[in-house]
Amino acid sequence: MELRVLQYFLAIAREESISRAAEYLHITQPTLSRQIKELEDELGRRLFVRGSRKITLTEEGMLLRKRAEEITALLDKTESEITAAGEAVSGDVFIGCAETDRMRFLLREMKRMGGDYPGVRFHLFSGHEEAVAERLDKGLIDFALFVGQVNLDKYNYLTFPREDEWGFLMRGDCPLAAKDVVRPADLEGVPLICSRQMLDNNEMSGWLGRDFRELNIVATYNLVFNAALMAEEGIGAVLTIEGVGGLYANGGLCFRPLEPRVTAGLVLAWKKYQVFSRAAEKFLEYVQAAAAAETERGEDAESEGKDDE
Missing domain, CATH: 3.40.190.10 (Periplasmic binding protein-like II)
Structure with a gap:
């Protein structure tokens, strides 16, 4: 499998069209179609579903796209290092x-x-x-x-x-906002938002004294920006670190640390x-x-x- 063909494949996946990809690559459409057909024959799998208006990836195509992006990114990084x-x-x-x-x-x-x-x-x-x-x-x-x-x-x-300190990010009308610190007993019935990883690993159970997943978890997140938006909309209080909480204070949010104190290295x-x-x-x-x-x-x-x- 040649790198050039992977780049052709990525162009089609990005443009969702063989004609637009061919124009971007400055090659003819029949040439591009032939290269992709040969790639599918080589792999023994269909990579695209050809619709009337756009081309979409099959499950195998999505896997190849992920790997092809990693390969081309690593090659670009290596070329940059060698050049310098x-x-x-x-x-x-x-x-x-x-x-x-x-x-x-x-x-x-x-x-x-x-x-x-x-x-x-x-x-x-x-x-x-x-x-x-x-x-x-x-x-x-x-x-x-x-x-x-x-x-x-x-x-x-x-x-x-x-180290960073753990706590809750919330709107001013959240019941927790009236407190200087948040203790385990304060969380009963309060809608909470936490990271998916923390929920899966049950990382805060030691602080809480029982399974953290028993609380009223109404949503999870992987990056805190959207979690902060959920807090602004009053969906719940976000369990996060103080450094991140400070980034979103302009949205009318406030941060309250945990008691007993929990830090993150x-x-x-x-x-x-x-x-x-x-x-x-x-x-x-x-x-x-x-x-x-x-x-x-x-x-x-x-x-x-x-x-x-």
Whole structure:
């Protein structure tokens, strides 16, 4: 299976039309049709359902599209790394990240490095833990920012100096908004929204003292932006981390932390034995230096506090 044919296949999947795909690719329609027919014959599967107005993917076609996108993305990333290998620090750095205000820590280092090395470009992929980890494992991204409980056995990683705090994001007329903190007993009968992963893993049962899934869970989410919109519409209170809650405070929402306090650690992870591009390697140096400096400042502040006592 040639890369060129995969690119043809992706063009048809995107355009949902052989004629439009042929125009985009600057080849004739019969040539494109023949190439795709040969691909289907090679695989022994139909990849498209040819309708009167548009072409749609079969189940096998959807699988091939996912794999073809990964292959072409990895090839583009590899070409970029090879092209930049013999030059001054330049090229692309790919980062997968969860939604957290602590992302600002990385953004500051991206800005600082960009000022020192204008030839470096940064590419962000936002998603839930499983999607980000999958891209990291396949080499599609250089780094992944994880929040909370993550199996890090197969990664090297850097722990962020500070942690995020869990709580609920809600409208001002929610019963929980009248409280300074949210305790387990406060949740009875309150409509709640939590991440699908947290619900499946039952991660908050220890804090609650019983199965978290017994509460009034009215909706789940994988990224918090739409969950915040649900909170704005009064559907329920969103269980999330404080850093994310602050991002959506302009929507008339407020955040209340959990009591007892529950925190989520943040780590920047990369594959063990990873061969970095020069740009990715240099970015890691910037982040490690910034993390060490922030940790030192925190220790100095703690020491000064003890001296004052």
